[in-house]
Amino acid sequence: MKNKQFKSGFITILGRPNVGKSTLLNAVLGQKISIVSPIPQTTRFQLKGILNQQNSQIVFVDTPGIHLFKEKFAYHLNKVSLASLVEIDLILYVVDVSRPPGQEEKKIIDVATRQKSKVVMVLNKSDLGRKYLNDYIELWQGKIENIQTQDPLIYYIPVSAKTGKNIEKLKDVLLELTPEGHPFYDKDTSTDFPDKYRAADIIREKLFLKTKQEIPHSIAVEIKEIQEKERSVYVLAHIYIQRSSQKKIIIGKDGGLLKEVGTEARSDLENIYKKKIYLDLWVKIEKEWQNNSRILQDLGYWIK
Numbered sequence: 577m578k579n580k581q582f583k584s585g586f587i588t589i590l591g592r593p594n595v596g597k598s599t600l601l602n603a604v605l606g607q608k609i610s611i612v613s614p615i616p617q618t619t620r621f622q623l624k625g626i627l628n629q630q631n632s633q634i635v636f637v638d639t640p641g642i643h644l645f646k647e648k649f650a651y652h653l654n655k656v657s658l659a660s661l662v663e664i665d666l667i668l669y670v671v672d673v674s675r676p677p678g679q680e681e682k683k684i685i686d687v688a689t690r691q692k693s694k695v696v697m698v699l700n701k702s703d704l705g706r707k708y709l710n711d712y713i714e715l716w717q718g719k720i721e722n723i724q725t726q727d728p729l730i731y732y733i734p735v736s737a738k739t740g741k742n743i744e745k746l747k748d749v750l751l752e753l754t755p756e757g758h759p760f761y762d763k764d765t766s767t768d769f770p771d772k773y774r775a776a777d778i779i780r781e782k783l784f785l786k787t788k789q790e791i792p793h794s795i796a797v798e799i800k801e802i803q804e805k806e807r808s809v810y811v812l813a814h815i816y817i818q819r820s821s822q823k824k825i826i827i828g829k830d831g832g833l834l835k836e837v838g839t840e841a842r843s844d845l846e847n848i849y850k851k852k853i854y855l856d857l858w859v860k861i862e863k864e865w866q867n868n869s870r871i872l873q874d875l876g877y878w879i880k
């Protein structure tokens with residue numbers, strides 16, 4: 577019997593902020609690569625999660641949610657999302673069926689139509705009910721099809737990234753649509769996310785989960801030092817915020833909030849490194865970090 581051909585491909589995950597793109601990536605991979613929070617615009621990187629199976633390798637690209645704000649930093653987030661579309665095999669378009677479609681959907685339809693990419697529409701959060709499911713499907717009716725064969729280039733699948741419902745089925749569909757090809761990465765690689773950005777994101781996730789209103793968006797985390805030794809890792813991180821009033825909140829009463837952030841982040845980092853972590857956190861006021869290209873570059877957020 578002939579050996580099955582190896583399949584490989586790139587899949588970009590697109591969608592509005594907060595629809596569950598990063599949760600979905602982690603569910604598909606069966607491990608936490610990308611941080612998740614209830615606050616929109618959690619993901620700031622274009623980061624890859626790699627699904628290695630017996631005869632296939634699928635590279636998923638998580639992206640910041642596409643949105644319509646106009647600030648410089650927000651502009652970069654959109655740019656990061658759209659830059660991920662170069663040379664991809666498939667768009668995984670995630671929507672939240674518990675909320676009505678937003679204006680951003682049009683932008684995503686435009687991009688997909690222009691690229692003539694195949695689109696798998698993931699109707700996520702179906703565990704919360706399917707009130708708006710058909711509204712999303714209708715938006716795409718007749719929008720993209722293969723001109724020669726009139727075949728639609730869009731597939732729909734309701735899932736719950738949170739409960740895991742239909743995730744295996746989604747993986748089967750994606751594998752089916754992945755072209756034959758060679759692996760791009762070593763089969764043991766699960767992400768291309770550089771350690772220092774991944775560690776910074778883990779700390780930022782804990783801060784996002786513990787702060788409210790405008791504070792999460794004012795936060796950035798920069799890893800100034802990682803020293804890996806045989807049995808332990810020392811990590812020095814700066815937490816940037818924009819105002820001195822925010823500094824008080826982040827440090828918390830008797831340093832309580834910062835301590836909790838440190839404990840939780842350390843536990844996540846210990847799971848990744850399988851070593852003891854020494855975490856040193858410093859809170860700094862950096863008023864203009866969102867408009868400062870040097871800082872954005874150091875944070876890894878800036879792309880040309």
Ligand SMILES: Nc1nc2c(ncn2[C@@H]2O[C@H](COP(=O)(O)OP(=O)(O)OP(=O)(O)O)[C@@H](O)[C@H]2O)c(=O)[nH]1
Pocket residue numbers: 591592593594595596597598599600611612613614615616617618619620639640641642700701702703704735736737738739
């Ligand atoms: N009930 C339910 N909640 C979900 C599901 N998927 C994600 N969530 C929640 O939705 C929130 C946003 O999830 P994320 O994965 O951070 O969303 P995202 O699309 O990556 O968001 P951005 O990075 O900000 O664009 C989190 O609180 C998740 O726990 C789901 O299937 N069901």
Ligand SMILES: [Mg+2]
Pocket residue numbers: 597598599610611612618619639640641
């Ligand atoms: Mg995300």
